[in-house]
Structure formats: structure tokens, C-alpha cells
Amino acid sequence: MPDLKFAFGDPMVCTGCMICANVCSMFYFKVLGPTRSRVRVLRFEDGLDFPLFCRNCKDAPCKDACPEDAIMRTSKGIVTVNNSKCTGCGACVKACPYDAIFINPDSNKAIKCIACGECVKRCPVGAITITTENDLKERDKVGKISGFYEKHKRDLYSKGEFL
């Protein structure tokens, strides 16, 4: 398997402007609305802003949870949703440890980040990168960024409850 890629945001660099969310909903669905975007942006009172994406897990719990076999991994290693199979049942939403897959209320299909990079190239502050677990470890040697995620994990991820 190739190194699994995913989009990842630095909460100290992110300004919380929502441009990534707008780019996403406009690029894929030709509408604006955070609930139609594959990225969530959460702001915290200590100054951190988190743009949150699918982490493209090796074990992909969403894939295992899908009763329709609608979730698969492409040859490039990206987990994607097959729209013709997805029934919008939401089992993947509950299974995802990162609150990174949602049901689009317009299409009733699951949507998730596929690391396409459209938001990465438009982020005005360069807060988002396409990375891999190894690459991230290399760049965040002292664990500063992962520390921010660790600090807020209870409010960042809820198995779909906060969505």
C-alpha cells in the first residue's frame, strides 16, 4: 500500500476564516454552507482554530461499518464513497473516530475529504498541507501540533454527536 495521504491543518496558523469550507462546498456541490463541506472548522477559546479533515486511517473504521460496501480505498490509497451504493444510513458517521464523514442533507450521501488539495492551494495563510503519518512525525518532531489536537480531542471528536 502507498503511504496514506490526508489533509491536515495547523491550529496555530489557521485563522478560522472558513475559506477552506467554502471552497469545498462550492467546488463539489456548487453551493455555500459549512454543512455541505467536507472540512469542519472549530474555534477554541485558547486561540486555536482547527480545520478538520479525514485522516485516511489505515484501518478505516468507516469502511468496515458500511453495511452497503459503499466505502472503498482507491489505488492511490484514498478512502472514497461510492454514491451509487451509499444509502445515507449514517453508520460510517458513528464509526469515524475523527467526525470526518458526514451525510450531505441535499443528496443524503456520505461525504468526506479525499485530499484533493483545492482548499490547500487557496488557504490564505498556508495552514493546510497534504501529508502522511510519517511526514507529519518528521515535521512535528517535538509534538507541538499533535499536542494541540490531544489537548482538545474531547471537543474535536464525538463519534458524530456534535455534528
Place this chain on the structure above:
Amino acid sequence: MGGRFLRVDLMSGRIEKKPLDEQLVHKYLLGAGFLSKMLFDMIPDNTDPFSPANVLGFATGLLTGSMFPQSSRHVIAALSPLTGIWGESHAAGFWGAELKFAGYDAIIFTGASERPVYLLVEDSNVQLLEASSIWGKDVFETDGALRAKHGRQSRVLSIGQAGENLVRFAAIMNDRDRASARSGLGAVMGSKKLKAICVRGGGKLEVADPANYLRTMDELYKRMLANPFTRGRAEFGTTSLIELMQHIGRLPTYNMRQGVFDGYEKIGGHAINRGYLIKPRADWSCLQRCGRFTSVPDGPYAYTGGSPEFESQAALGSRCGNDNIESVLYSHHLANKYGMDTISLGGTIAWAMEAWEKGILTAKDTGGIDLSWGNHESIVKLTEMIAFRKGFGDLLAEGSFRAAKTIGRGSEKFVMAVKKQEIAGQEPRAQKSMGLAAVTAARGADHLYGFPVLDEVGFDDEIKKRFGSKYLPQMADRLNPTYKGIMVKECEDYMVVVESVGLCKYGTQIPPEFYYEDVALGLKIHNGLDFTVEELKRIGERIVNLNRLFNARFGITRDDDALPERLVEEEAPVGPSKGQVVELESMLSEYYSHRGWDSKSGLPTRTTLRKLSLEQEGQSLTRH
């Protein structure tokens, strides 16, 4: 378009969902223009700002919630308890965009509630709910409590204790640190017993031209990011304007006695970046990120939160002779927490300090509080006392104009206000256009209604583009009163359009990157509305004239378009503008002639009103 707004009667609790009148949008756009027309029609003559007859309106702009750069803004308006005339205030954040995604363009509140309430807006679910458990809480506590209850992704707008206590310059806050500060609209909200509006929007916005949308925004983003101003904005926000204003002698100091402050470096942008900045923060679709997130880690002034903008640094710093940066940061933090306008807060304290210096106010009046220039402990203490109307704070909570009227003894001449509202952070003897703009602004002293910054730091090319080269070099010279009338007039027309489409003045005026044709492009691809540049200009002019007609109903004439004596008669004593006064009368006459207003009364003529299709509204002039 197909927009709609909420009409909420706080007396009966009735909530109506009403369609937007398309004719009204074509005549006034949305945002500030929409509220100008709605409230002109709804607020009766002789209304007391604190009575249930006052109407409190919230409106998004046509581009709020879009991808247009800096399209985060909403507008709030009512009859102002500070000025007794047109009251309007604006803020960025996310609340306005959230309201759009909930499916509403505006909310109009009439009447007053007997018990504290808040409005919950969750898409089609709109309810007035009991607010007794959050009444008495500060802005941050209210934000936390409502988001804990209604979901952490909800966006909260509220008043703090200052609004509840009817402080005449109370602000309405949203997203914790964003302030609709001026005009005392927080006190109107308090008088109506409306604590908060909590919004969660699960909907979407369809755009008029999806095929070209992203490509068009890419172009606008490129331009915004390439503008040389953006780098500085990102690094300092507005905080380093302290250094720039010192350099041109425009930094209000010692109650606007002078425009330079010895301690400016200690309260400037570099000092904040060095010691307290955590990171820049942005609002909806904002590329410039002038918002700052800061912390004073320890000591008596410890806090973590939003940082002051230039205006707060000047008001609570140099204007009060205060070079203690941590106290400036902290009193600003308290003003956000309790919900107050820092400009009027600092302006009122500075008035008291000058009266103290002259021996007009003594420890007997202040309850023992020392009001020497720069006494930062007193500034912080008074910030609390004003919000809660405690002791001497109760008098200052009335604003400097009313406080001076009560004290008398010659303290009136230290009131640095126009139409009872404190002048913002522009020492106008160092920039004449700002002096004119402060007197012509509809909401009383105000730098933002016209925001004539093109003569500030060498925007000669933009002046040429927007006005033509025949006005150069005089128009670009901040000390020269020539052509400032037409400049302020044109800037006002544009700025009210900007406030009606929900864009920020950063990006449209400083830097002057986007102008009418860009706004028209935005309205076309986002809203599907076809406006020519000429039509938009006419709409801006119409809104300004309607605001003037509103004020005429509440007694305003040319006599009220006046600056404090100090600024027109006393020469600036020191600094780069030494020897300057504001040549107000000549600028004002030029302004009236470009406006088509009668030079004696200062009110729109019949011809002007006819040109702007305001004949019907103009009938109010004959009643007064």
C-alpha cells in the same frame, strides 16, 4: 433574490417570517440600507430611545456569508440612547453568515419584553426563550452557556452587564470578541430585556453563477493577497496604526489636546507583537486577518482573548495619557466582557481626567478615585464601575456630554464629541477630512461612516482613479481642506453601500482595492442582481440622504454639524500638525453643495430628494 426576514414583537412574543420586499432591495440593497428604510418608517417621531416604541434591527448584507473577500459583516440599528438620533453599528465575525445559513437576512425587534428573553434561531425553529439564568452574566459566560445548551457550533450575539444596566455606550457583542460598539445599541437591547440571539444555520446558499463563482473569487483573492497592505495587516492588524498616527501627529492624546504622545511606543503594535500576541485571527472569508488573539500571562491584568484594535489602544491609552500597555489590553478585555464601546469609554474617562487636571472634578466627585493622566489603575477600575453603574461610574455611564452637563463648572468645553458621541481616534487637526467626516456622519462623531482615509498615507493613484487627477495634489494632502467636501461625500456614499452588502471597509477603502465595479460583480455572480456602478452610487447617496431625513425628524440641522471649539479654534500645540486647526465651515459648505443640501439648514433640498426618489420620505421635513 427570494430572501426573508424575521419580525419579532417582544411585547406579545409574536414571531413572523416575512419575505424581503424586492423593490426595497433595488432601492436600498440590504444591511445598512435596508435598516435605514425600515426604521425610518417604523420609529415614530419623538420616540424615547429606551421606550418600547424604539425598533432594533439586525441585518446582514447582500454578500454576507459569501466568498467575497471580507464578507463577514452584519449591521445593527435603532434610535440611539447616546445621541438621540440615528444609531448604527457594525461588526464582523460569523454570526451574520450563520443567520444566512439559517435562512434569514435580517431580524427586526419591536416592543419590549417584561422579563429577560433570548431569541433562538435554528433554521425554521425560531423561539423566544426565558433568559433569567443568563441575565446578569457577562458576554463570555453568555456565549459559553448558550453554546453548551444549543450546540458548540452555534453563533451567539449578546449584551453584557453594561447593556443590561443601560450604559449609554453599551455595545452588542458577537462571537465573543466582535463588537457593534458605537451608538449605545447594547442599551437599547437591554431596555427591551433581550439578552441574546443564538443562531445555528444548517442550510445552504445557492449562488447565481455557480459556473464562474470559484474562478471569480480566485481572482479577487489574488488581488487582495497581492495588495501591499495585506502583509502589514497580517503582521500587525490595526495595532501599529499607533506608530503611524504618531508619525503624522494624528494620535489623540490627553483628551485630544494634542496629536502626539511621548509613550506611544509602549502602547503600539510592536509592543503588542513583542509581548502579547498569540496569533492573528480572521472572520468569515477574511484574507486580511487584522483580528489579533492575545494574552497577558500574569499579574493584575492577566487575561486571554481578543486584542484591542487601534481605536481601543488610542482611547484607553494615549487619550488618557496612559502608556501602561497591560492596562490598555485589560481594560479593552473588560469592555468586551461587559459589552461597551471602548471609544466612548476612553473618551469619557479622558474628559474626566482633563476636568480633574483643571480642578473641576475632585476626589469628592469621584469617590476618592485619582484621575491623574495615565493612572491606569483608575482607568481599569472605572471600566468596571461604569459597566455596573457604581459610584462615579454611574455618572460616566451617561457619556461625556451628559456627564459634563451634570457637573457643569466649565467642564463642557472638554467634551470631545459631536452630537453627543465621543470622537474616535483621529485628531482632526492633523487630517482635515476626518474632522469633516466626524460632523457629517449620521450617527454622531464617527470615523467609519465616510472613512475618508485616501489622504492619509499617499493613495494618490486611487484618488486619481476614483475622483480624477484634477483634484490632485490638494485632495491627497491631509492638512489641506480643499476638495475634502466632495471627497467625504463620495466616501460616505460608497461606505454605506459597503455596509449594505456586508463587506469590510478593509479591502474596499483601506487598502482601496475593491470599488463599485467589484461590488457590482459580486452582486451579479452571488445574488444574480444587475446593478450598474451609477445605480450603486445613487443608492449610496439615497441612503445617506434618508439617514439625514431621519436625523432631521429628531431635530438635527446645520448647527449640530459642529466640532468642539478646541479643534476649530485652538492651534495644535505640538507635533507634525503644530499650528493647525480644522477649517470646518469652508469644508462643510463645499460638502453641502455637493450633497445638494441647503447651506443654511443643512437639510436636503426638494430637488435633491426628487432626484433620489425620496419625495415621500421628504414630506417629514415639513412636519418639523
